[in-house]
Amino acid sequence: MAEFFAQYMPAWGAYLLTALISVALLLAVVGLGALFFIWAERKVAGRIQDRLGPTRTGGKFGWLQSLADGIKLITKEDLAPADADRLLFRLAPYVSLAPSYAALLALPFADGWVGWEINTSVFFLLAILGLEVFGVILAGYASGSKWSLFGGMRQAAQVVSYEVPLGMCGVIPVFLCGTMSLTTIGNMQAGWATNWLIFHDPFTFMVFWVYFTCAVASVNRAPFDLAEAESELVAGFHTEYSGLRWSFFFMAEYNSMFVVSGLAAVLFFGGWNGPVPIFASWKAAGGGWEIVADLAGCLNFIGKAVLGVMVMIWVRWTLPRLRIDQVITTCLKYCVPLAAFCFVGALAWQLASLPSPNDWLSPDPAGRAAVREPWVERAEDGAERSGTSGAEELARLAEDKR
Amino acid sequence: MATANREQIIELDVRTDELLVNMGPQHPSTHGVLRLVLKTDGEIVTHVEPHIGYLHRCAEKIGENLTPRQWIPYTDRMDYLAAMNMNLGWSLCVEKLLGYELPEKARHIRVIIAELGRIASHLVGMGTYGLDLGTFSPFLYAFREREKILDLFEEVCGARLTNSYITPGGVTGDLPAGWLEKCEAFLDQFVPVITEYHTLLTTNAIFIQRTAGIGVISREMAIDYGCTGPVLRGSGVDHDLRRDGEERYTEMYDGYAFEVIVEKDGHYPRDHDYPPVPPEAVLGDCWHRFYVRMLEVMQAIDIVREGIEFYRASSGDWGHPIKLNTKLPKGEVYLETECPRGQMGFYLVSDGSAIPWRVRARSSCFCNLSVTEELCRGCLLADVAAIVGSLDIVMGEIDR
Amino acid sequence: MAGLLATITVSHYLAVGAFFFVTGVLCMATKRNALGVLMGIELVLNGANLNFIAFGSQYLREETLGLDGQLIALFVIILAAAEAAVALAIALSFYNAHSTIDVDQGDELKG
Amino acid sequence: MLAAIDLHGFLFVLFALTACVFAAGVLFSSNIVRMAFNLVLSLGSSAGLFFLAGAEFVGAMQLMIYVGGTLVLLVFGVMLTAQHRFLEMRTNAGEWVLSLLVGGALLMVLLQAAFSVSQWNTPYAQRDQVEIDESKSATPIAAALTGVRVDKLEETNPRLRAGKSGYLMPFVIVSMHLLVVLVGAAYLARPRMAVRQMRRGG
């Protein structure tokens, strides 16, 4: 995009403009996403509970309810308790929101529609989502309230434990595709739904559920919402917060939900590639058609991610909360061993070249082997030139990869 | 299922600082204005001290200045979730002093109303217990049904919460025309709804994990602490005043067929059409208390159905409330009734005037709550909410 | 400043690394809180890591350490994690025994 | 491309400044929780420096293990032992002066060393032309761990190019070390006290 703008203006301006557009778009995802998800949560919860949810504000379905809430929150007094560590208390919501927002940087919305094309984006996403916990811990500590402190401690224990199985689940699609780049992983699942990694083999199917459980736990949603556990800790880490600062925690929470669901969509559900390859030919046509195809892909991706968020909402309004020791045991006793088992299983499936549904449905898979990282070619060149054992090994590696 | 002397060792792997935490009086899971002062070591609660009295409204002192009928509204405000049953207890106590014989029809009205009150009360108990464990939806499902019962109450007496319907000498008015049909219609649609509650709570894996084996009150402990109602029966004590109480109360249930909901040899009387007891559950734990309540709802439905039949068959009138200034004979009486939350007792001392010399209300929740101190020692912070919730207390009744 | 902007070299990375190192050493020297000392160690290790990364970066020099720099940085990070776990365990165990985390009071060698 | 503004330089200054400022914050704050908070930001900024230097995997690793894991653990420890009397432990002024003098001298020496070598000091002219991919994706790093070197393909020295045993041995050593360390940590923090509670069932 920067090159495109550079034709019309100085280079620095083009760069700035590009950056601004990306930032604005991602901020819109955070802001509008939070508005929509809070509204959706209230509507879905209402329906689950035989109520209507918001109905008046903004017309028939209470569309503007979240916006009205937002206005109310902005006008509310921003209180800090007397015992609080003022500086950290004020900073904590931003510390919570920033990583959640930064995670969107590396999340591709369609082929190439990504804020920052980074080769290790799966890893980066998981890493930066883990940082969100700092905001919660700081809020818990700085509030000067014991309930908040409990919330912060619970969150610390929970997130550190759940990062392990979450990472293990994320690794499985990574090694199936041979890359950590989300864009590449998404593109490799082009074609029919059978090419989605969740249907690749029984182990990936199983690991998706482990991933989803851990994702719910890592974004602190019921039944793992121990840090805010209303009936035990009043409101946990955000007990003492009010007004806009309070709402930042919620923006961070909903955004993280969107990010983990989006990650699930890319890792397991083909990302922007629909169950039916309608736009494949458009994409190939290039030019304006390509943009249309990408737009459709983007909507497809957002739809999948929103679906994930909706499932989380559904779960929240259905299940009771676990106890802290049960949360940790669930992680250590079930999630970690299951993830490890699926890891080994999926590895074995791949090594034994066992079939995946795509093999007989579309004999010429669209994606999988198409990705060649640049170094592979250089490695092949080098192997030709030198003929040394190490390079040969590398060439063989590259061959396997194909 | 019944394990004796289960010993639990709680390990404190890292010694942390002891925190003194004030749970309540404003706390989401203390059911009103209960204040628990907790000493915790990390998440483990080492000491609990309940502080009550935040809702003390001097009901007993007020009772010394009012005639028995005037005091009826004050009984409403004790257990405001089962106001009808409170009215009933006080009315029976006054009638016992007066030696009043109740007409047949009034007796059946009272049974119907009292059992509906039991259902309404247990629905709140169930719903708020869900809240304590972090699930919101069953609470609203419970209130949805409770509202229908309150609608029925409203039709009978004009009030939904503080009914003052049952009164010494009978009730304040006959059941309105067509009410019985509405009541039956309600019961018919209510029975299948209970399955929902069982799906969402009783048989839910997380619910069982959170309640089974938690807060175990042994038989002896329950009796020793004076626990009554579902808390007592949840510990396996076969004691229900509707069957074992004194005659003035039990004769109300003459002709009604019901079994006391208590576990015998691993089985509850009605459990053929109910989810089985999970293997993790220990007799006397939170799960059993909850389960007893759920079964009592079902039992109350049957009693109401019977009551409706009896009412239709009965003749006579619905009783005559005593005059406001009826002179009470000199003497003293004590009467306990089986209210939803336990045995609610009223003690009335009369010096021969129309106004009692002394009125005393023996609160069931008061005794049930006194167990927490021993029960919560060594449990986790989250269990405190689960345990206190399973006792199903109403602060209005405790503080009076 | 303008010149600096255009010409980031290995030396600049080394300077930042040096600053980290010195800060870390000072932390270790001055902090009385055991966990503060631990944080100083983390700073020192991170300073070292910066140097490895700088020498291994192909953006900065023609002659680089290549992937060795990054690999060593990875090892350092992992070892730092292990070290933090042990140090934390020691600190907590020290706290259990002495009810303080002031390292100045930890001169007796029994728990 | 976009030569007029040196993005790399700008971001470097940004990250380096924040990293240094927060590192100094660790040193100068006396409240342990604020120290931890400063350390988080400082290490996060240095992860940014890693990204700038092209070590994206290491940068993400820094974020995940260092910041997300180790420091959360550290803060957890802080909270477990955070009594008010330990939250603020001040060092006396004499110690401060002495250590700042020594530290300043050390910093001078190190800076002198950093800028003295001309090879390190000269800007890399072809930087804009560099297309690096080895360090950006994880596979070459993993290959290098096993001794297969992608980045040494152009190496003329056959011993270097052919690759060595790689880092498998250190990797195994580190793994064993980690295992021992975790067992040791668990042992150190083992249960010392046990509260016995009788729970009676009927």
Added chain:
Amino acid sequence: MSEGPQFLDALKSRFGDHIRGVNLDNIDPWVEVAPEAIVEVCRFLKTDPDARFDMLNCISGVDYFQPDPAKAKRAGFEPHLEVVYHLSSTITKHTLVLKVILPRWKDDQPGQLPELDSVAGVWRTADWHEREVFDLMGVYFRGHPGLKRILLPEDWEGHPLRKDYELPLEYHGIRGR
């Protein structure tokens, strides 16, 4: 309302003079026990195989005092305090009422609370009930594990269920009357 005479007889023969009277005419018959014997009587009633009063339902205090001197003459009782124990059994389903008569003030000195032995060692539920009686009626229970106010604030003065109680003029700046 079965009044098993066997344990009443046993009670009488065992405690003799400590059983001050048995009133079987009242609607709820009651047994009056001497203050010094209350713990022993309760322990006997709890363990006696015929009685098995394992549950203490209620402890109530009743203040027999007519503050209005005009009515006091017709009141028909001497000023005194009664502590009433309502017992029942979950096994035999018996009920029983015990009464202890105490002076309104210890040694007839106003302000000195009358004393009675605590039965908290017999039934643990007595703990809270006795606290309530102490709080509202002003009876000091000797040997109670932690006798302090339960319903009223700990710094409240007076015992409101006494007939001569007057509401304080103010409490922490709140107007009382």
